Amino acid sequence: MIQNSFEYIGRKVTGFLFEAGRLTLLFGQVFYWTFKKPSEIKSVFEQMVIIGNKSLAVVTITSLSTGMILALQTGTAIERKISGAANMLGGIVSLALTRELAPVLIGLVMAGKIGSAIAAEIGTMAVTEQVDALKTMATNPVKYLAVPRFIAALVMLPVLTIYADLLGTLGGLFISLNIFDGTSGGYFESLNMYMRLDDVFKGIFKTVFFGAIIAVVGCHKGFETEGGAEGVGKSTTASVVISSMLILVTDYILTAFLW
Amino acid sequence: MIKIVNVSKHFGSHKVMNGLSLEIPDKKTVVIIGRSGCGKSVLLKHMIGLLKPDSGKILVKDRDIAKMDTVELDDIRKHFGMLFQSAALFDSLTVAENVGFALTRFTRKRPSEIKKLVKEKLALVGLENVEDKKPAELSGGMKKRVGLARAIAMDPEIMLYDEPTTGLDPIMSDVINELIVELQKKLKMTSVVVTHDMKSAYLVGDKIAMMYEGRIIHEGTPSEIKKTKDETVKQFINGSAKGPIQMLG
Numbered sequence: 369m370i371q372n373s374f375e376y377i378g379r380k381v382t383g384f385l386f387e388a389g390r391l392t393l394l395f396g397q398v399f400y401w402t403f404k405k406p407s408e409i410k411s412v413f414e415q416m417v418i419i420g421n422k423s424l425a426v427v428t429i430t431s432l433s434t435g436m437i438l439a440l441q442t443g444t445a446i447e448r449k450i451s452g453a454a455n456m457l458g459g460i461v462s463l464a465l466t467r468e469l470a471p472v473l474i475g476l477v478m479a480g481k482i483g484s485a486i487a488a489e490i491g492t493m494a495v496t497e498q499v500d501a502l503k504t505m506a507t508n509p510v511k512y513l514a515v516p517r518f519i520a521a522l523v524m525l526p527v528l529t530i531y532a533d534l535l536g537t538l539g540g541l542f543i544s545l546n547i548f549d550g551t552s553g554g555y556f557e558s559l560n561m562y563m564r565l566d567d568v569f570k571g572i573f574k575t576v577f578f579g580a581i582i583a584v585v586g587c588h589k590g591f592e593t594e595g596g597a598e599g600v601g602k603s604t605t606a607s608v609v610i611s612s613m614l615i616l617v618t619d620y621i622l623t624a625f626l627w
Numbered sequence: 628m629i630k631i632v633n634v635s636k637h638f639g640s641h642k643v644m645n646g647l648s649l650e651i652p653d654k655k656t657v658v659i660i661g662r663s664g665c666g667k668s669v670l671l672k673h674m675i676g677l678l679k680p681d682s683g684k685i686l687v688k689d690r691d692i693a694k695m696d697t698v699e700l701d702d703i704r705k706h707f708g709m710l711f712q713s714a715a716l717f718d719s720l721t722v723a724e725n726v727g728f729a730l731t732r733f734t735r736k737r738p739s740e741i742k743k744l745v746k747e748k749l750a751l752v753g754l755e756n757v758e759d760k761k762p763a764e765l766s767g768g769m770k771k772r773v774g775l776a777r778a779i780a781m782d783p784e785i786m787l788y789d790e791p792t793t794g795l796d797p798i799m800s801d802v803i804n805e806l807i808v809e810l811q812k813k814l815k816m817t818s819v820v821v822t823h824d825m826k827s828a829y830l831v832g833d834k835i836a837m838m839y840e841g842r843i844i845h846e847g848t849p850s851e852i853k854k855t856k857d858e859t860v861k862q863f864i865n866g867s868a869k870g871p872i873q874m875l876g
């Protein structure tokens with residue numbers, strides 16, 4: 369009994385370590401091929417368009433509502449003590465959004481939207497022997513499938529985050545004007561007073577890492593898919609779970625180093 | 628020439644190949660027959676390095692393919708064409724892009740030339756006006772033939788066919804059999820054909836090898852195979868339920 373549970377734990381731990389090892393290995397290969405010979409340029413643009421199309425709606429809704437909720441919550445709380453909270457909202461909303469909320473929420477939403485799509489697509493290719501077919505035609509699947517998705521995610525996550533920063537700030541402004549009788553002059557003045565440009569840049573910088581995580585985890589889970597449609601389902605779920613966890617951990621580490 | 632020497636391979640506790648040896652002579656067609664699930668597809672995948680053996684050697688042009696790194700593998704694979712049992716078409720690409728895949732990537736041919744070649748190869752497998760379709764819009768047999776057109780697109784030296792006529796009607800089967808023979812005659816291809824279709828096996832094979840319980844238990848020319856005294860082979864080629872091969876197990 370005791371031996372069994374040790375065996376169980378041992379298997380789980382080695383399983384985890386092996387998985388981490390393979391993920392790191394794939395990351396290394398993707399990185400190598402990204403800089404080695406930049407081929408598949410057309411494919412990179414295709415993937416960027418796909419990511420943009422797929423995520424514009426969710427990013428719009430996520431960022432707009434986050435900005436609005438943020439303004440509503442902090443505004444109501446501040447009004448309990450001080451009147452005229454509206455004039456502080458610009459700073460609060462934009463700081464919280466650009467430093468933390470927009471990057472991490474976009475990261476998580478995109479892990480669900482894009483990471484899962486990558487895992488499902490490559491996973492289907494793996495179980496239907498399309499990945500094998502690529503190999504027989506002297507085409508490296510990492511180079512052909514993973515690298516374009518990696519580069520596209522690396523570029524698109526920051527782009528979408530900038531968009532989310534802007535939209536969220538406008539959402540906050542909307543609440544400030546309509547719920548708290550603020551003025552747009554006051555909103556942007558406080559934004560100007562509290563926020564520094566490097567807050568924005570550091571927030572955006574974080575999402576480059578999130579993009580890398582989403583693409584590499586999605587590809588890794590895709591390539592390792594076994595066992596037909598059921599396997600594809602499992603890989604898809606696993607890719608979302610793993611990349612979400614990694615994004616949160618990485619977010620903490622980066623935040624600790626950047627500020 | 629491909630030479631398989633004493634190869635073993637297992638998945639989990641299941642031993643698929645157990646000291647299997649087989650020679651594929653240059654410019655000849657070898658047909659591999661055997662029961663469903665006996666490991667024919669696994670054997671083909673070993674020949675092109677998609678699977679690695681647990682032990683033994685797979686020599687392609689006198690070099691062990693199991694020991695090659697990815698760059699060497701890519702080089703040697705440019706001499707191969709492979710038709711997968713499931714066709715394995717890229718479903719995000721059109722038929723024309725599938726068939727022209729290697730041509731676009733590895734030759735300097737102009738798009739118009741590639742288009743012409745793609746049309747030619749498709750005509751060889753009895754298809755026309757399907758260039759712009761996606762694989763999902765094709766029937767099973769059409770997919771198989773597009774897969775074949777893609778495999779022969781670069782006129783490879785070595786062709787591996789995994790059940791080329793399965794799922795085709797009798798007339799189309801015959802067209803494909805003749806194509807295999809013709810490719811071997813005209814382009815001097817070395818071919819390995821896995822099939823359940825005995826008519827096709829007799830027609831295209833210079834040599835027929837029967838795989839059973841992880842080994843090649845018998846090989847010979849079609850006429851030798853037809854006259855064989857081996858009970859196992861006899862049972863298989865006559866397709867009878869009674870004999871040394873048990874239904875279960």
Ligand SMILES: Nc1ncnc2c1ncn2[C@@H]1O[C@H](COP(=O)(O)OP(=O)(O)OP(=O)(O)O)[C@@H](O)[C@H]1O
Pocket residue numbers: 638641643661662663664665666667668669670712
């Ligand atoms: N990747 C794999 N993982 C685990 N087992 C496998 C794998 N590939 C094949 N097998 C097993 O190996 C055995 C041989 O499979 P294979 O596909 O080579 O059979 P086959 O002779 O081609 O059959 P068929 O004529 O039906 O195509 C089967 O029992 C199969 O379950």
Ligand SMILES: [Mg+2]
Pocket residue numbers: 667668669712789
């Ligand atoms: Mg098979």
